[in-house]
Amino acid sequence: MAELTYRDAVARGIAQEMTRDPDVIFFGEDVAKAGGVFKTTVGLYEQFGPKRVRDCPISEQAILGAAMGAAMTGLKPIAEIMFSDFFAVCFDYIANEFPKSRYMSNGQLKCPLVVRTGNGAGSRFGAQHSQSVENWAMMIPGLKVVAPSTPRDVIGLLAAAVRDPDPVIFFEHKSLYPTKGDVPDGEIVDRLGTASIVRPGKDATILALALMVPRALAAAEALKAEHGIDCEVIDVRSLVPLDTQTILGSVARTHRLFTVEENPRLCGWGAEIVSIVADEAFYDLDGPPVRITTPHIPLPAADILEDIALPTAERIVDRVRRSMQG
């Protein structure tokens, strides 16, 4: 067991899979010699060499297209898109190409690749380098969508993503890169499609993803200590496949549901989950499901504005308390 940053876990996860499988290659902008603009891939170029770890031009379409062509013909590429906001300039591959080739070809073509990307706010980068766009990927049939919140999950879910036969969009949260966590020694391989109950509780279920997980946990501690409300916190981890059984099971015990989403309000992942719960567990609920999200705005650059845009532990506490206590 060692303490590792989320940032260093990325490189360890990639290295673990590249060591295991010579068909795994990795490329993106500034990822090789420079070790990544967020320093997430330091040492990989030195360890695996220029054939397997490659710097690309600023050509997001070429990066994702090449990853797809390599994947469909036998490699297991990991491609990096530096900021998830840049998905908008290569969205054809994410929306039209990766997820549809197997279906359109009646199963003749495969697309086993991973797109890693820096997602989320907190860096004061403004509206085009800070978004949480996991819902852009979640809405597309044929993709799998993962967003880890801890260093251990970064490694385990990245390994699962690389080994998965389908295209996986892997959202790393930029504000989590410096955070630390315990990571076991040796190989770590997790399973896609599994949520994790990170804090058991009996009064309410709080669902969170990525940076919102530590905030939900902090809120749960405060709710217990200050208001006697015992919340169960679930790290959703994987939006597709979605572990609805863990979520429905929790709601059946707590009878209340809150989602904490960094995305802007409309069509966030929580909306889909709330609709599932409304459909399938309506009579388990003792009150209306509540979504706690960023307002439906582009994100501002100024720190004091960005800080009040995202759900905070305080906002979560306030919203849960008001909903629970009326």
Added chain:
Amino acid sequence: MAKQAVRATDGSRPGINDDIGEEKRLTLYRLQVEIRESEQRAFDLFLQNLVKGTSHLSLGQEAVAAGFAAAMKPGDLSFCTYRGHAHTLARGVPIEKVLGELMQRDNGLMRGKGGSMHLTSAEHGVMGSYAIIGAHLPIACGAALRAQYKGDGDVTVCFFGDGTTNIGAFHEALNFAKVWKLPVIFVCENNLYMEYTPIADVTAVEHPAADRAAAYGLERIVIDGNDADAVYRAAMTAYERARAGGGPSLIECMTYRHSGHSRADPAKYRPEGELERWKERDPIKIYRERLKQFGIADEVITKIDADVRRRVDEATEKCKAAPPPPLDILTTDVYADGGFAWRN
């Protein structure tokens, strides 16, 4: 490969044993006729409402598909556009499978799940037909990257139209391929029109592909895309370069489509006489004359024509008799487990 071995022929056919040779020339002719007859049949089936959706025919552009396919080795990969019937047929995909897909029958290449614009036959090296302009150029780079990385020795060819040269992915892919010296051949079929608009009206240079080549350190190549011999020779040169580790090529083939952009387009925007002038340069007409020049007997040519027509007729009848796809394939093959489950 350039010096193709051919069977000895008698002295009454001067020049037939050149770098292309009799056997390859008959293949080039047969492929062109197969494409012509199949595409014409697809058009006729439209008129009978037996082909649904859209369709983009290669009538008049057969020489490009035939010339490249004849230069390929087994294992070489093709990436096509929505105007991809010709390139799919040229790789040896059965006519029935192509017409079946156009007619949305269960015997189609993808059992009706892809349709005319997405013909795919991985077993023949046809790695898909792509209907988003430019999308497949980077994908072809990735296939070539795999070949280079694994030392597989195959070469990837990517066909596209003149309109593709003005989208970003074209430029990203050319740069990418050159920087990494990928074994990929980019083939622009310049049929003078991007959909309904003359390409010259919307492009900064005369030759939309070739005049951009220098920007990516590539040779400027413009060829007569209606002459299958010229296409074949250019293809062989590019394949040899790619197999020798010499990196990518970009080839602009000048050609012309006899029909409109798609099923919906009567092509009324064409200046008077243009189509007629190009029909004088019909690739099949050119090639039939070429075969005669080389002393190939009329009966040989007529027999190829008749064989192809018979095969197209047989394929048509099989497709007409084929059932539509079963409804349960609606949700298959979304994910690799064969299904579409996104939750537990």
